[in-house]
Amino acid sequence: MPGHSPVPRPAQPGNPPGPGQPQPLDSGTLALAALPTSPFWVRRYTRSFLDSCPGMNEDTAETAELLVSELVTNAVRFAGNPTRTLRYSERANASLISLSIRHFRDGLLIEVYDTDSNPPTRSHTDDYAESGRGLMLVDALSKEWSYFFPPGGGKVVYCFLEIR
Ligand SMILES: Nc1ncnc2c1ncn2[C@@H]1O[C@H](COP(=O)(O)OP(=O)(O)O)[C@@H](O)[C@H]1O
Numbered sequence: 001m002p003g004h005s006p007v008p009r010p011a012q013p014g015n016p017p018g019p020g021q022p023q024p025l026d027s028g029t030l031a032l033a034a035l036p037t038s039p040f041w042v043r044r045y046t047r048s049f050l051d052s053c054p055g056m057n058e059d060t061a062e063t064a065e066l067l068v069s070e071l072v073t074n075a076v077r078f079a080g081n082p083t084r085t086l087r088y089s090e091r092a093n094a095s096l097i098s099l100s101i102r103h104f105r106d107g108l109l110i111e112v113y114d115t116d117s118n119p120p121t122r123s124h125t126d127d128y129a130e131s132g133r134g135l136m137l138v139d140a141l142s143k144e145w146s147y148f149f150p151p152g153g154g155k156v157v158y159c160f161l162e163i164r
């Protein structure tokens with residue numbers, strides 16, 4: 001896609017941008033256990049974070065909520081904990097997911113970390129009609145999306161949502 005300004009290079013959620021990288025106007029992170037309730041909480045967090053960003057428009061905020069929800073739903077589904085077998089005493093060891101949102105003048109950089117090291121690409125075994133819509137949506141709504149493997153393991157799936 002033709003870009004006028006470079007998309008900021010993603011970092012591991014929570015890490016500040018490196019030297020020479022654009023500074024966000026606002027940034028926020030949320031880490032939580034990977035449970036079926038996580039998409040609800042990250043949506044809520046995203047909404048309150050974006051409401052606190054001066055000048056944020058409603059269209060961008062709604063799209064960001066949708067993107068975050070798809071990415072976190074995947075993180076829970078593919079790296080999450082089976083709630084039925086996760087006792088309260090075991091929840092301290094639950095796998096974590098984390099969300100980072102950075103607000104730049106021209107867009108939002110959304111990153112979702114999970115502990116699974118498989119890339120977010122469809123395998124042949126899950127090649128049925130209902131699967132694959134989430135990332136199609138991410139692809140359609142963001143300027144760019146991809147993933148990377150941070151040195152400590154797991155992966156980060158990120159997307160950049162342009163502010164028009
Ligand atoms: N965070 C993730 N970790 C591992 N695999 C993933 C992740 N996100 C997506 N995938 C893979 O990419 C496929 C497509 O994801 P998606 O488009 O959201 O469809 P769905 O969630 O309905 O399967 C998934 O079925 C899965 O195989």
Ligand SMILES: [Mg+2]
Nearest residue numbers: 073074134135
């Ligand atoms: Mg999905």
